[in-house]
Amino acid sequence: MINFAIVGMGHIANKHIEAIEKAENANLFAICDTNPARLEIENPNVKKYTDLQNMLEENPEIHVVNICVPSGLHTPLTKIVAEQGRHIIVEKPMSLKLHEAEEMMKYANENGVKLAVVHPNRFRPAIQKLKEQMDAGAFGKLSHANATVRWNRNQAYYDQAAWRGTKEFDGGVLMNQAIHDLDLMLWLMGPVESVQAMAATRLRKIETEDVAAAVVQFKNGALGVIEAATTIYPKNLEESIAIFGETASVKISGRNATFIETWDIEGVSEEETDKIKNEIKEDPFGKPGHQCIIEDMVLAVKENRNPIVTGEDGIAPVKLILAILESAETGKKVTLA
Known part of the structure; x- marks a missing residue:
């Protein structure tokens, strides 16, 4: 033991x-x-x-x-x-x-x-299926990716503890909620070369951002779009990850990025696609992550x-988020070292 x-x-x-x-x-x-x-x-x-x-x-x-x-x-x-x-x-x-x-x-x-x-989230069945296809080269040349977190975290959520929503102990929507999806984006697409972003604190009384949007360029040349918010009324609306390439388009979505919304892969029949979708629908979460x-x-x-999931894997989304926040603060494109 x-x-x-x-x-x-x-x-x-x-x-x-x-x-x-x-x-x-x-x-x-x-x-x-x-x-x-x-x-x-x-x-x-x-x-x-x-x-x-x-x-x-x-x-x-x-x-x-x-x-x-x-x-x-x-x-x-x-x-x-x-x-x-x-x-x-x-x-x-x-x-x-x-x-x-x-x-x-x-x-x-x-x-x-x-x-x-x-x-x-890496261990969710739909994400595992997507990773298998990407590792097998099913997408061909990658075009772009999209990570979306449209959730609700009301003021009562932040008021539960004094450290929530603070820069010193908690972070904002990027560090606290969207970081899982940025981890997935990096795991699937590879490292980021540069980022241009905007962020704001629109509705919650916190030190950090409650909404952010960014465009990234990966080192492989593909682009990425990130949208993250805890301002969605009245409840969680969507968490999704989408990957697009010359021979495949896949979107995994739902309130918690668990269901296959789109699964169009060259050489995969409609029957095979339906089978994969149904398997995921029967057990969307699988073994708890x-x-x-x-x-x-x-x-x-x-x-x-x-x-x-190593420490190096943990560093990567932190590095990306800090670059997003730097770009939002300066209004300039930030290149990641």
């Missing part, structure tokens, strides 16, 4: 608890939060701590620590965990600052530990290999 500990027992920690409980060869060993009231969970066998350092020093049996604290605290906690020689799963975004994300990778590498970033992340880390530790 691989023993897991969770630090930060806010809302997202519940997904980690459920994922660990369902994953093969994984055991929830301990939890940690500076607020003792958050340590009340159903499992009586789990050890409880209010200090991360104490938890690690007293329990060498812990193999992996899941970092679920506000985003602005990821870097210092990663340093503590890495220096104690434990592997790390960190929630998205990896960090709110590029140099801090790079420091996190440095801490992991220097201490010989594995670091995985939670980008669970957090569970996939946990099970992959278990195997990565046992097999001494990198996790599927």
Whole structure:
């Protein structure tokens, strides 16, 4: 069994608890939060701590620590965990600052530990099917891609905690909501060369943007369009990823980018297409993405290999988002190094 500990027992920690409980060869060993009231969970066998350092020093049996604290605290906690020689799963975004994300990778590498970033949308059945087709070259020369997040996060959502919507601890719609879709866009299309963008805080009383739009050029020459908003009334409308090439057009959409809306691929018959669409419709979410992340880390530790979603993968969308925000602030096209 691989023993897991969770630090930060806010809302997202519940997904980690459920994922660990369902994953093969994984055991929830301990939890940690500076607020003792958050340590009340159903499992009586789990050890409880209010200090991360104490938890690690007293329990060498812990193999992996899941970092679920506000985003602005990821870097210092990663340093503590890495220096104690434990592997790390960190929630998205990896960090709110590029140099801090790079420091996190440095801490992991220097201490010989594995670091995985939670980008669970990669494991959705429709996305997996799309990735298979792209890896097989089914699209030919790529034309462009589109990532859209039209969601509702009302003022009550941001008022739940003082850190929500802040530049120091949370980030805006790009870092907090759209980052999953930007991860998918980069995973499918490859790295970005340059970006031109606009962003605004239109409806929510927060420090960060609640709506943003950007046009990117990938290093392979293809273009991309990004639209992200938490201002949609009255509820989530759409999350989608679309890829267009000389021999294929695919759009995966729905409120959570789970259903195949368009699947036109050269050489794939209408019957085959309908079969694929129906398979996805019957099980659109598949195995929960957090569970996939946990099970992959278990195997990565046992097999001494990198996790599927590495720290480098976590850095890439952070870098893109910061370039989008820089372009929005300066009004100029930004080239990514």
